[in-house]
Amino acid sequence: MTSPMSCDDAKGLFAEYWSGSLGEREEIAFEAHIAQCEACRRDADQLGALWRNLELIPAEEPGPGVRARFYDSLAAFRQGMESAPKRSLRDRLMALWPAQPAWQMAISFALLVIGVGAGYELRPGAAKIAPDGQESSQIAQLRGEIGNMRQMVALSLLQQQSAGERLRGVSYAYQVPASDTQMLSALLATVNTDPNVNVRLAAVDALRAFGSSPVMRTAVIQSIRKQDQPMVQIELIDLLVDLHETDARPELEKIAADGQINEAVREHAKVAMEKLR
Amino acid sequence: MNATGQVTDNAVMARVASGEVAKMAVLFERHHRALYRYFISMNRNRELSEDLVQDVFFRMLRYRASYDANQSFTAWMYQIARNANVDQAQKRKAEVVGIDEFDDRRAEPASAAPGPEEIAAKGQNIALLKRALERLPDDKREILVLSRFNDLKYEEIAAMLGCETGTVKVRVFRAMRALERVYFALQKEKSA
Amino acid sequence: MKKTKMKWMVLAGAAVSAMALAQDSENRVTVAFSNPNRPRVLVVNQVQGSVAVRGYNGKDAIIEGSHVGERRRDSDGHGGMHRIDQPGGMDITENDNTITIHGDFMHSSNITVQVPVETSLKLKTVNGGKISVEGVSGDVEADNTNGSVVVTDVSGSVVASSTNGKVTVSLTKVTPNKSMSFSSMNGTVDVTLPADTKANLRMRTDNGEIWSDFDVKVDGARPSQSIDTREGHHRIRIDKTIYGSINGGGPEIQLVTFNGSIFLRKK
Structure with a gap:
């Protein structure tokens, strides 16, 4: 014993x-x-x-979206693997480059502007933690990759034929970091060229996450008069008001005076100018 | 195959590692709820927890080649989950409000504390227990969640935390004492 | 393709002779879906006139028009030349299980199509009529400018808009995890969903009201109010946009109108 x-x-x-x-x-x-x-x-x-x-504490269950997101991402991951097992993620993203010239133009323009302004203002709350040691930098790298994964799913959904799928692509955009310039470009392109007004409206809402980006603000100001849908125009004007974008005033003035534009939109532009004074 | 006739997690993950990435769906179906419960217990944020569940499966996909089939799949997965959570916690550190540290001194004498028969009056006591668990410091809550909710073996937890199995068991005990203190404190607060 | 005496011009998509069709009468043709392995899709692009689609218990699309095209277009018979000017009349093509109908944009014509229940739809018109859909199962897209959109007894998902008309949608069953959106500039948006639908909501109206018998949990985490500060006065403005969820949240559903009200009803 x-x-x-x-x-x-x-x-x-x-x-x-x-x-x-x-x-x-x-x-x-x-x-x-x-x-x-x-x-x-x-x-x-x-x-x-x-x-x-x-043991009697009831388990909390994840929402139904978790499963759908997993399968979307798995499909995107497999697609990426199958189409080119050796290609880098960047190449795979490039493969999503749209066929329509309008999209290409929009994205090229956005990328160009982003290239000029990259580095400072485009990174609002991202990567504030100083990586201390190797593990942190690995984690940072991993986080980047996951972000890319979401971005890849979002970008591929935004290219789909069905408006419902493109709407899902827009809702993925809420989950990528606000520093993701490719996502921002894709959203701007959607706002400007998507054939479905509902998808464009959703994309305008998703742009709010990129509020601190001057590129986004500039692109939104320029987008208003290109739109053929008054609903989208009004949402864009409201977005500028919410962001307190005083630089929008000259353009709003033009809109308010433009007889070609829907009267409700012109009224909205006038009110917005008051608010941005 | 294991006793219930299912292909074991280790075997499924080995196939994923060898290139059958679609098999990850099997592991997702088996584990995503438990993973979610781990995350929600750690951060109380639904959206973030759902994101983290996705992150874990994609970290596993990307690093599938590093999986060692002789290693417990569950331990490996929770190791990854833990890293994902730590990563997030660092990011959110600034937002976290200070939580009182609860030491593991013995609880109040038995006379002041309710007896087992009172504990048996369940119902809202479970809700209180849940709140007490939420108020525990992260490390204590984590070890209880892993051992009690996620059915990890002490050896697996030890491997995850990088310590001796014996140390894990002692930590579980200390965490339970801390839990009891918070639980009674909440109960007093309520009756006061 | 054989030279056809039909008043409607029917063009096969990929394989010229592959399209199975029958002209039942002057105002009615039947078109078969050629590839059972692909989902059935019906696309209607109208400019003038209404579009009505309903599901029926059959396997072909039965297309009827109240106004038939008055001019024919022949795709052969002129030494391989294509006709360049766009005459009136209705174009119907079938390609890989997608039937596409281009309406006569010279004249107003109302199009009615019966499709097998499981068919996805993409419908569009601009002037002179409403878009109505009844009893199909699939993904429905409907876009109108000056008329209403009425979708009833549909199972699947719906994305619908009208600039000046009302949007009324009733779903008997919702495909899980599909995003949906309903919008109108000047009309009411009235949507009925099964009681157990899980969704995250974005609802916006400027000049109307929002009504629902769902237990809508308004999301406090996202800003649904903003503060105006002017001349030292603080004014809290309840935002026109409300974010929320029903049944614990799920895919995004967007309901937007500027001058109308929003009704979100439980089935």
Whole structure:
């Protein structure tokens, strides 16, 4: 027989005692200890009751979107692998380059502007933590890759034939970091050229996440008069008002005076000018 | 195959690692709920937890080649989950409000604390217990969640945390004591 | 393709002789879907006139027009030349299970199509009529400018808009995880969903009201109000846009109108 168990020795056995998974010899020794140690007996009973009650806390379930997102991403991942196993993520993204010249123009323009302004203002809350040591930089890299994954899914959905799929692409855009310039370009292109007004409206809303980007603000100002849908025009004007974009005033003035433009939109532009004064 | 006739996680992950990435769906269906529960217990943020679940599966896809089939899949997965969560926590550090540190001193004498029969009065006590768990410091909550909700073996938790199995068991005990203190404190607060 | 005496011009998509069709009468043709392995899609592009589509228990598309094209277009018979000017009349093509109808844009014509229940639709018109859909199962897109959109008894997903008309949509079943959107500039947006639909909502109206018998959980995390500061006065303005969720949240559903009201009803 070994020496009697101390309270310190016992500490390591409670967890298994509560779940009934102690070996026979350990269990006998543990019970011998609690028989003569009141404090440990109390812990064994009282904490044991709590331990059992923990199981009664109902599990929280993830939302239904989790599954859909997983399968979307898995499909995108497989597509990427199959089409070119050796190609880099960047190449795969480039493969999504749209066929329509209008899209190409829009994206090229946006990328060009982004190229000029990159680095400072385009990175609002991103990557504020200074990576301390190797692990952090690995984590940062991983986070970048996951972000790219989402971006890839979003960009590929935005190219789909069905408006419902493109709407989903827009909702993915909410999940990429606001520093993601390719996502921003794709959203701007959607706002300017998507054939479906509902998709364009959703894209305008998604642009809010990129509020601190001067590129986005400029592009939004220029987009208003190109739109053929008054609804989209009004949402764009409201976005500028919400962002307090005073640079929009000259353009709003032109819109308010432009007889070709829907009257409700012109009224909206006038009100917006007041608000941006 | 395991006792229930299912292909084991380790075997499925080995196939994913060898290039059958579509098989990741099997592992997703088996584990995404438990992973979600781990994350939501750690950060109380639904949206963030859902994102983190996605992140874990994609980290596993990207790093599938580094999976060692002799290693427990669950331990590996939670290791990745833990990294993802730590990563997020760093990002959100500034937002976290200070939480009182609860040490593991013994609880109040038994006379002041409710007896087991009162604990047996369940119902809202479970809700209280849930709140107590939420108020525990991260490391204590994590070890309880992993061992109690996610059914990880102590050896697996030890491998994840990089410590001895014995240390994990002692930490579970300490976490339970801390939980009890918070639980009773909440109960007093409520009856006061 | 054989030279056809039909008043409607029917063009096969890829394989010239592949399209199975029958002209039942002057105002009615039946077109078969050629590839059972692909989802069925019907595309209607109208400029003048209404579009009505309903599901029926059959496998072909039955197309009827109240106004038939008055001019024919022949794709052969002139030494391989194509006709360049765009005459009136209706063009119907079928390609890989997608039937596309281009309406007569010289004259107003109302188009009615019966399709197998499981068919996805992309419908568009500009002037002179409404778009109505009934009893199909699939993804429905409907775009009108000066008329209303009425979608009833549909299972699947719907994306619908009208500039000046009302948008009324009733879904019997919603495909999980599909995003949907309904918008109108000047009309009311009235949407009925199954009671257990899970969704995140974005609802906006400028001059109307928002009504629902769903238990809409308004999302406090996203800004639904903004503050105006002017001349030292603080004014809190409830934003025109409300973000929220029903049944715990799910895919995004957008409801937007400027001058109309929003009704979100439980089935």
